[in-house]
Amino acid sequence: MATSGIRTPKKALTAAYVRTVTQAGKHFDGNGLFLKVKANGAKQWVQRITIRGKRTEMGLGSADLVSLSEARDVALQNLKVARSGGDPLRAKRESQAVLTFEDAARKVHELNKPSWLNPKHAAQFISTLETYTFPTMGSYKVSDVTTSDVLAALTPIWLTKQETARRVRQRIGVVMKWAIAQGWRQDNPAENIDQALPKQTKAVKHRKALPYGEVATCIQVIQNSGAGRSTKLALEFLILTAARSGEVREAVWDEIEFETDPSANPANPANRAVWIIPAQRMKMKREHRVPLCTRAVEILEEARDIADGGDLIFAGTKAGKPLSDMTLSKLIKELGFEADVHGFRTSFRTWAQEQTNVAREVAEAALAHAIKDASEAAYARSNLFEKRKILMDSWASYLALGEAEIITLGAAK
Template sequence: MVDTLQSRRHTKSGKHPEKALTAAFVRTVTTPGKYNDGQGLFLKVDPSGARRWVQRIVIRGKRSEIGIGSASLVSLAEAREAAIENRKLARAGGDPLQAKREAQALLTFEETARKVHEIHKPTWRNTKHAAQFISTLETYTFPRIGKLKVSEVTTADVLDVLQPIWLTKSETARRVKQRIGTVMKWAVANGWRQDNPADAVGSALPKQDRTPKHRKALPYDKVPEFLDTLKASNAGALTKLALELVILTASRSGEVRLADWSEFDLDAGIWTRPASRMKSKKEHRVPLSPRALEILVEVRALGSGEGLVFPGTRANKPLSDMTLSKLVKGLGYDVDVHGFRTSFKTWVQERTNTPRDVSEAALAHVVKDKAEAAYARSDFFEKRRKLMIRWESFLFGFSSTVTPIRSA
């Protein structure tokens, strides 16, 4: 009976009074039909019993209908408020339909971050950097602001993310801040917001201790002793050989762990690392000393001689960086694997008269001065070969000559 009376009230008269509906009627109406409320707003009840809000409105001279949402989710008061806002926007020459489409299309911060991650992925130096970008956001950012629309994230929200880790995990916090900023710049470029809240948050955060923390390195005169300890240890043969090759070639851990047999010419005693795996993004040739060649022959005898030189325990996965680190620490040396490069560099500086350019090339460092780099075309390969043989002689206490082992 209530449905019928309310229906007559809104269908017989040509005029529709303001705020004609009641909250009680909206909750209980079941008869299919359209029930007007004012401001072009009406409640539409389908034969299925579903109830939804619709508004008839003139947008730039054209009559249109805008859906405002289900009556079970949007209250009468909320529907009226939305209808008034739509009318105001339309009268000002705007398009409420377009505004609604844009609002619905707007991504959350997490969705935006993942999109930015995919866009930038091909430009990062390696897969590790790409993974770190998204993993730090997953750990520290998404739990707090991931579900917010990217347009709604405020400086206070960014501050809420950074404050708990700003002093305790300072380097990580700076990277999280930078990555939030990258996501926000993309949102600004797309017209989804006018500002980058990551830029404004700096003044609200306390000053960090920016004293550089260098990786722990073993004094170069202790490295021969370390190699003796390594050789006598009960660690896996492959792991021991990988670490020894890292030290002999003054390489980064990842350069050895990810090495592929296709990169080696044992006849010539040359290891050619592809640009895709180098920090400098340039192909790099490494001269192999006699012991380095022996290591590779030993490793090849342990496997198939194809694919990864130092495979891990999981199929098609390389030896992990943690495996090498744990081995060093387990032998009683509180140093980093990367620190052996420092040991090599210090030895070069103190025990040889090797030109700086040659030792930097041995470490595969990039020439930072652009003008100098434009003219520096040599990789000092033969000079580096002699240097690496001298390094091997120092480590094992004997004189050696270049005698590449012929590949079997």
């Protein structure tokens, strides 16, 4: 076999020769490919090739891992790329630079962390991938992850932890879309796998809610409890406005629009303020204007008396930090009520349905729910604010009286 740089015919080497040769030196094959045998017996494939007018040598891997036929295939492909004006050496370097799925996921997590409004969501993004994907495919190049790898990660939890599995799938997709943007792959293996996964049953988890007839009593018990004043005010404000916990706990003074003249609306003097929740704090990412009843305004005045000088209306025990959702939930449970904080929205909705003649869309608008029917949503441009004023005043009156009487809402002008 040739051991010098003289021209040799293509396929000059044989698999047996590659396996048995021990003589140190360069053993040439064809298309610039040669087997380099070192003095210690190690064998490596190398290709001598001219790339854009510059002669260079490319390593093609150990002969223990790359067979003769594989080395020939790579050498031929490199030669074709070089002759067409490409740079196979650069392509090789870029391929080696491709991150593993784990490294890519951590990179995506860091890039997106500033955009997540809730630190908990940012932490969950990476923790679920650490738990359910890194053990099986974390070490794979992100360019090499296949649909079967994604299925292997999702299948064990697809039916037992349905919501978690859906989120893991979505987060895998986020990583893959980033890899596509990097030019490392052309497809997203987390998509188009529905037929390969068993059908999930929709398990609806209802939040525990108090019967609306017990809400007034609950407010009285809260007011008489030994809880912090800010906590008690926040809970009552939440109930009166039928708002979500996070919307109330993170509310700031700039979101409140007070009427400068209490007599500005003599037809309805109870509504002397509006709470304007910005889109970024709303679940549907749409600004929500909440008409505030007299008692809600009183709560704001009480909250201002105990304000720590910060932006938050209902500040927690730590300066500049809002009350925690756990603080509100814990108080409700400790006072003996089997209900979730979010369940007060259900109490309000049931009351509106059973104790008023208010139209469904008015009650839904009060809860800032989206209209699911696309055709209906296209024509529903009003936020029904004036009708919601009357509804929220009626809810406050009902809670103050504690009486289950049918309330007829007149048409708002």
